[in-house]
Amino acid sequence: MGWIVGTEPRARRAPIDSIPGIFSYPYCMMAFRKPWHVVALAATVYFATSVTGCTQDGPVAQSESEAASPMRLPTSLPGWEPSSVLEVAPDGRAIIGKELAVPPRSTARQVYEAAFIDEKGNSIPIPIGSRIQDARFAFPPSSLVALLDDRDRLFVWNSKTGDVTPIDESVFPGFGFAHASESIIYAKGQTPELAAFRVDLPGGSPLQLTKGDTPVWGFAFSPDDKQVVFVDAPDGFPTLVVMDSQGGKSHRLTNRRIGPDDVRAGAELAPFPDGRRPPLWIGTTVFLENSAGVFAIDRFGSVRVRYDKGRDLHLDVSATRALFRDGARVRQVLP
Amino acid sequence: MSLFETKKALWTGLLALAAVVFATPGHAVKFRRPFDANIGVNYGFDNNPGGGCRDYACGGVCYDGHSGTDFPLSLGTAVVAAASGRIGATYNGCANYGGLGNTCGGRCGNYVRIDYNDGTSALYCHLQLNSIMVSVGQQVSCGQQIARSASSGNSSGPHLHFGLRVGGANRDPFAGSCSQSTSYWVAQGSYPHPVPSTQCESVCACSPGQTQSEACGNCGSRSRTCGSNCQWGGWSSCTGQGECKAGSVESRDCCDCGSQTRRCSSQCSWEAWSACDGPDPNGGQEACETGEPGICAEGRVRCLQGCRSCVRLHEPRQETCDDVDEDCDGVIDNDYPQQIGEPPPQMAARLLDASYSQAIEINGQTQAWATFRNEGRATWKAWDVWLVPTSTIDGNVSPFFDSHTWPAFDVAATLQEDVAPGETATFTWTIRAGDSRGKIQDTFQLTSSDGSLMRCPSPHVQVDVLVTQTRRAWEPSPSTLPAPSDETSGSDESSGCACRTEPMPKERYGWVGLLLFLIVRIRQRTRQHPKP
Numbered sequence: 001m002g003w004i005v006g007t008e009p010r011a012r013r014a015p016i017d018s019i020p021g022i023f024s025y026p027y028c029m030m031a032f033r034k035p036w037h038v039v040a041l042a043a044t045v046y047f048a049t050s051v052t053g054c055t056q057d058g059p060v061a062q063s064e065s066e067a068a069s070p071m072r073l074p075t076s077l078p079g080w081e082p083s084s085v086l087e088v089a090p091d092g093r094a095i096i097g098k099e100l101a102v103p104p105r106s107t108a109r110q111v112y113e114a115a116f117i118d119e120k121g122n123s124i125p126i127p128i129g130s131r132i133q134d135a136r137f138a139f140p141p142s143s144l145v146a147l148l149d150d151r152d153r154l155f156v157w158n159s160k161t162g163d164v165t166p167i168d169e170s171v172f173p174g175f176g177f178a179h180a181s182e183s184i185i186y187a188k189g190q191t192p193e194l195a196a197f198r199v200d201l202p203g204g205s206p207l208q209l210t211k212g213d214t215p216v217w218g219f220a221f222s223p224d225d226k227q228v229v230f231v232d233a234p235d236g237f238p239t240l241v242v243m244d245s246q247g248g249k250s251h252r253l254t255n256r257r258i259g260p261d262d263v264r265a266g267a268e269l270a271p272f273p274d275g276r277r278p279p280l281w282i283g284t285t286v287f288l289e290n291s292a293g294v295f296a297i298d299r300f301g302s303v304r305v306r307y308d309k310g311r312d313l314h315l316d317v318s319a320t321r322a323l324f325r326d327g328a329r330v331r332q333v334l335p
Numbered sequence: 336m337s338l339f340e341t342k343k344a345l346w347t348g349l350l351a352l353a354a355v356v357f358a359t360p361g362h363a364v365k366f367r368r369p370f371d372a373n374i375g376v377n378y379g380f381d382n383n384p385g386g387g388c389r390d391y392a393c394g395g396v397c398y399d400g401h402s403g404t405d406f407p408l409s410l411g412t413a414v415v416a417a418a419s420g421r422i423g424a425t426y427n428g429c430a431n432y433g434g435l436g437n438t439c440g441g442r443c444g445n446y447v448r449i450d451y452n453d454g455t456s457a458l459y460c461h462l463q464l465n466s467i468m469v470s471v472g473q474q475v476s477c478g479q480q481i482a483r484s485a486s487s488g489n490s491s492g493p494h495l496h497f498g499l500r501v502g503g504a505n506r507d508p509f510a511g512s513c514s515q516s517t518s519y520w521v522a523q524g525s526y527p528h529p530v531p532s533t534q535c536e537s538v539c540a541c542s543p544g545q546t547q548s549e550a551c552g553n554c555g556s557r558s559r560t561c562g563s564n565c566q567w568g569g570w571s572s573c574t575g576q577g578e579c580k581a582g583s584v585e586s587r588d589c590c591d592c593g594s595q596t597r598r599c600s601s602q603c604s605w606e607a608w609s610a611c612d613g614p615d616p617n618g619g620q621e622a623c624e625t626g627e628p629g630i631c632a633e634g635r636v637r638c639l640q641g642c643r644s645c646v647r648l649h650e651p652r653q654e655t656c657d658d659v660d661e662d663c664d665g666v667i668d669n670d671y672p673q674q675i676g677e678p679p680p681q682m683a684a685r686l687l688d689a690s691y692s693q694a695i696e697i698n699g700q701t702q703a704w705a706t707f708r709n710e711g712r713a714t715w716k717a718w719d720v721w722l723v724p725t726s727t728i729d730g731n732v733s734p735f736f737d738s739h740t741w742p743a744f745d746v747a748a749t750l751q752e753d754v755a756p757g758e759t760a761t762f763t764w765t766i767r768a769g770d771s772r773g774k775i776q777d778t779f780q781l782t783s784s785d786g787s788l789m790r791c792p793s794p795h796v797q798v799d800v801l802v803t804q805t806r807r808a809w810e811p812s813p814s815t816l817p818a819p820s821d822e823t824s825g826s827d828e829s830s831g832c833a834c835r836t837e838p839m840p841k842e843r844y845g846w847v848g849l850l851l852f853l854i855v856r857i858r859q860r861t862r863q864h865p866k867p
Contacts, residue, residue, distance in 0.1 A: 110436060192488075215439075236470075
């Protein structure tokens with residue numbers, strides 16, 4: 001689940017093409033030995049992928065396949081090897097995690113010993129315990145952080161006040177925050193039959209949005225927070241569906257032409273998510289990752305862009321771009 | 336506690352008890368092994384709600400939080416229904432190898448859920464992509480293949496995750512000191528890696544010896560008997576089932592018009608097809624040619640036996656003298672029809688009288704005559720109506736041919752002046768005998784100059800003559816033949832015979848008696864006065 005990004009600071013100050021061998025320059029593979037390095041990393045990611053970021057200004061942005069960031073991805077953090085940056089906030093906050101051995105036969109994809117890095121670079125212990133499997137920052141200016149521990153319990157932590165609110169149990173990975181409000185949608189239930197729930201923070205009660213008879217997961221709010229996209233299987237095969245964020249009837253976004261009885265055909269259609277990362281919704285485009293790669297899907301369900309073998313789909317810190325990892329590089333999905 | 340509260344509590348208790356009684360299934364489903372391979376459990380259900388796992392026998396053949404029973408089936412192994420039930424859900428779309436933490440299919444990967452009659456259900460997880468052979472709502476029987484195994488979803492390797500749910504909660508199907516006392520398997524096998532049997536649950540369906548019959552086919556019946564194992568035997572063969580359903584009607588199109596039907600009788604056999612006649616095309620007014628001669632040529636299109644047919648408009652009838660082929664034999668007014676049609680034909684003649692010598696000596700000759708009346712519509716023009724011997728029509732020379740008097744060898748006489756309709760004309764010609772004795776005959780027929788025969792009513796005269804060695808005394812000379820007249824008496828008009836049949840006049844043969852008298856007197860005188 002985790003992805004790690006890092007870059008050499010000079011890469012932002014100098015034009016990319018003015019630095020010979022930047023993509024093979026071992027200096028940019030420097031390791032971060034102290035937490036403040038992570039702050040620097042987060043800030044660098046923010047600037048590197050902002051409006052003036054290299055993905056648009058640099059020569060590598062001449063084509064989609066070359067729309068790469070100059071960043072290099074360190075493979076570990078010293079002392080916390082292997083380590084990952086689980087989440088980065090625009091103000092420089094981050095959650096980093098040291099990968100722990102997954103318990104045998106566990107249902108979790110990965111479990112981390114996690115730490116929170118505030119905007120000043122201070123390392124703060126995670127208040128719910130150190131073992132988490134997923135984390136998500138609310139959109140700015142909220143200071144809420146959703147944390148899923150290794151026992152499938154979902155918490156929301158206010159990183160400024162320190163308040164921890166238990167949200168629910170038996171929660172499935174792949175939850176999502178609303179953009180403007182402090183609402184969160186998640187899936188819970190007895191696998192494989194899960195239900196979508198929405199909780200408005202603070203103090204809201206869980207509102208069940210789906211019947212709970214299909215595997216639902218991976219929620220992303222629309223930019224106006226009026227709709228939500230997620231993975232469902234209304235007819236026995238996985239597909240992206242869109243539903244009002246207050247609940248109601250969902251409709252297929254992908255696989256629209258497949259009949260309800262044609263259970264075989266659904267599996268033949270890519271994309272179908274496999275849980276590596278939840279979808280993203282930016283503008284009118286939904287971004288999705290599965291085992292085949294990274295996809296940009298328009299509002300009609302058509303695949304506009306496909307990056308084979310792309311992985312670790314994520315938002316940039318401005319929440320306006322979809323990034324993914326292509327080998328050792330971070331690239332932007334250009335729908 | 337008030338009385339109201341006491342009653343309320345009592346009713347509440349009764350309702351709760353009733354709910355328990357009615358919610359408890361009368362029969363708990365029993366499973367067979369959900370595959371045929373002889374493979375046992377490798378990870379069992381975790382009966383410990385806390386940390387760490389505890390299998391049904393309180394051992395450790397399980398892992399923490401495991402909600403089902405894992406059988407290490409290799410990729411592509413056939414997975415079958417562990418008991419008869421109804422397909423409650425399917426999911427297809429996950430890769431065959433998901434890996435740990437994979438969330439596809441809610442971590443279950445490709446799966447099938449079967450709901451059983453007792454309210455339990457079973458999940459068959461991590462199935463092979465595109466291998467699911469059943470659909471939601473379908474009834475499946477115990478042992479019926481539903482899919483193949485794989486490692487889709489949250490799975491570290493190919494296996495079948497069999498998850499039992501009772502009342503919505505996950506339950507260990509094995510009986511043991513750390514689970515429950517009753518096993519959900521027909522035969523669960525022995526610890527630590529039990530191999531449940533492949534025997535399906537046996538449910539008593541009937542009483543031994545009980546018989547059951549039912550209708551089958553269309554008119555048939557069949558029966559079955561309950562065996563000693565409380566299971567119905569097979570149905571007997573259907574007897575008297577019939578070939579169709581009684582009262583049903585079948586129709587089919589005919590050749591090219593109309594249709595025909597047949598009805599299934601009460602004995603479930605088809606009756607004969609109905610007639611195929613259908614409505615005539617264009618109301619039966621469509622004209623056509625039958626291909627037959629005469630009046631039979633004109634036809635109308637009809638639908639006969641389902642086919643378009645040209646049917647005669649007029650049936651053949653007796654010929655009349657009218658220039659029409661009424662008997663449809665291809666010849667107009669043949670066989671000398673006597674009845675004059677309306678209108679009459681263009682050319683027609685009726686024989687009124689005729690005469691000729693009935694005996695002629697060898698190489699002798701005599702005159703013959705015949706009188707005809709013009710009964711046609713056209714005037715006979717002089718020289719345009721001929722009397723011809725019919726023997727020449729056949730290519731022969733008439734036995735009566737007289738080269739001295741006939742205009743031609745095939746024309747005995749010609750008309751000398753015009754004859755208007757209703758008037759008569761007499762033809763006179765010479766008939767000459769040949770040089771041998773015997774009877775000769777010929778028919779003389781009126782024709783037009785273009786060679787066409789007059790056909791009715793009696794435009795001909797037949798001449799039969801006996802040729803003798805010498806002319807007999809009693810034979811009339813040609814000069815004694817009766818002159819032709821307009822009398823018609825004595826002629827056989829109806830048969831067309833032109834022979835005169837009136838009796839010979841007595842004075843005509845008086846000299847014969849006189850001659851005999853003289854001969855007798857001479858012989859008497861000779862005897863009285865013999866010569867010296």
